[in-house]
Amino acid sequence: MAEKYDAIVVGAGPAGIFASLEMCLAGLNVLLLDKGKEIDKRVCPLQKKGDRCRLCRPCHLVSGFGGAGAFSDGKLTLSPRVGGHLEELIGFKQSELLIDYVDKIYLDFGAPHRVYGEAENLEEQEGRARAVGLKLNPSRLRHMGSDVGRQVLSRMREHLGSRIKIVLEQTVKDLVVKDGAIAAVMTEDGERLACEHLILAPGREGSEWLTEQSRQLQLEVKSNPVDIGVRVEIPMEIMEEFTSTLYEPKLEYFSRSFDDRVRTFCVCPGGEVIMESTGGADPVITTNGFSYSEPKTRNTNFALLVSTSFTEPFRDSIAYGKSLARLANLLGGGVLVQRFGDLMKGHRSTQARLRNNPMKPSLEAATPGDLSFALPFRYLQGIIEMIYALDGLMPGVALPSTLLYGAEVKFYSSRLKLSRCMETGVKNMFAAGDGAGVSRGLVQASASGVLAGREVLRRMGKGSSTPGY
Secondary structure (H helix, E strand, O other), X not given: OOOEEEEEEEXXXXXXXXXXXXXXXXXXXXXXXXXXXXXXXXXXHHHOOOOOOOOOOOOOOOOOOOHHHHHOOOEEEOOOOOOEOHHHHXXXXXXXXXXXXXXXXXXXXXXXXXXXXXXXXXXXXXXXXXXXXXXXXXXXXXXXXXXXXXXXXXXXXXXXXXXXXXXXXXXXEEEEEEOOEEEEEEEOOOOEEXXXXXXXXXXHHHHHHHHHHHHHOOOOEEOOOEEEEEEEEEEHHHHHHHHHHHOOOOEEEEXXXXXXXXXXXXEEXXXXXXXXXXXXXXXXXXEEEEOOOOOOOOEEEEEEEEEEOOOOOOOOHHHHHHHHHHHHHHHHOOOEEEEHHHHHHOOOOOHHHHHOOOOOOOOOOOEXXXXXXXXXXXXXXXXXXXXXXXXXXXXXXOOOOOEEEEEEEEOOOOEEOOOOOOEOOOEOEEEOOHHHOOEOOHHHHHHHHHXXXXXXXXXXXXOOOOOOO
């Protein structure tokens, strides 16, 4: 008779890891699955400067132990109001307590103690932002950096290794439901893995798969907004006043032309722009950014994203975002890069213009081109307005030499209807993290995994198994 697990966790990103940390000392038979590789084997060919994205399947940057967070900037945002929807599920106070709990675990595994966003001049900075039409949203934040973040995740991997079963490079294809309750998962190679409880935490990379599974099971889902834009690269000094106190200045703007919300996202001081392949079986190449615990370049990069909500009959924000990313891929064989000055003059950037640019692109594999052929006018107009507003706050953002990379698309999955303990409409099947549309960052993804793990423990008659919390 085949083995039956007390719990199977699908996805070894922050949500799956923290669900596993909750359960790992309770004596449960737990299996953690992920289609990617071990954290120390996740090597992107693009780390060789100037190479092209090879569309690795799965992409080493977004799949494997640690999830996309292993190659992220390693920001731990310590506010319920930033990075997800936990507050809507469990309330502000409970979200605060849970985030504090998650933060302590990160600290125990080696996250740095410094917290940004507590400077005395925040009110003065907020006032200056308002004067140029921007809203500054200060938030307490720890910054691990990609290097320290991977060390933290490696320690979590070591901690879990002897306590639960971890199987990597294994793809879950289908879910088996019997009499309204989860019964098993089917792997891509046809293996049936039976379980009493299932926690689905496939991350942003698995969001399309989870949406399709939800539709097959007739679960209630709601389309999240789609965020589309560019990644901006500027000299580090231009934003240093704000990054030195906030690390990630979260700024938002409503465009005069269309009243669309435009926001900064994933600010990476001293970091690098990267490509990543995402989208499962039908991948596209998009931009992202990361930085280390200490600056490695003299540039700062950040995303400018335009948020758009659609109405019926539109349902598939993932397909829409992929179609725009695919346009950039078609024009440039991957990611496009354009000087801001060229965009404003209606010129396509060229290799010659980039060679003469005062600031060199950190992503050498990007193709010089014209973003106006890839992004709709509405998005570009909002981005241009935001760049000029930022220039009023931080002179130099709108220099002709500023570099814009595209497209940057955030594929937030359709948001599943979940209970307070993260249970779906299928009994004993839970969903957590970015892939379920619950979170948009490391901390709330981790916290949602904790909630799911705790509920499994409760139903198995066990208490919380993480010592010291």
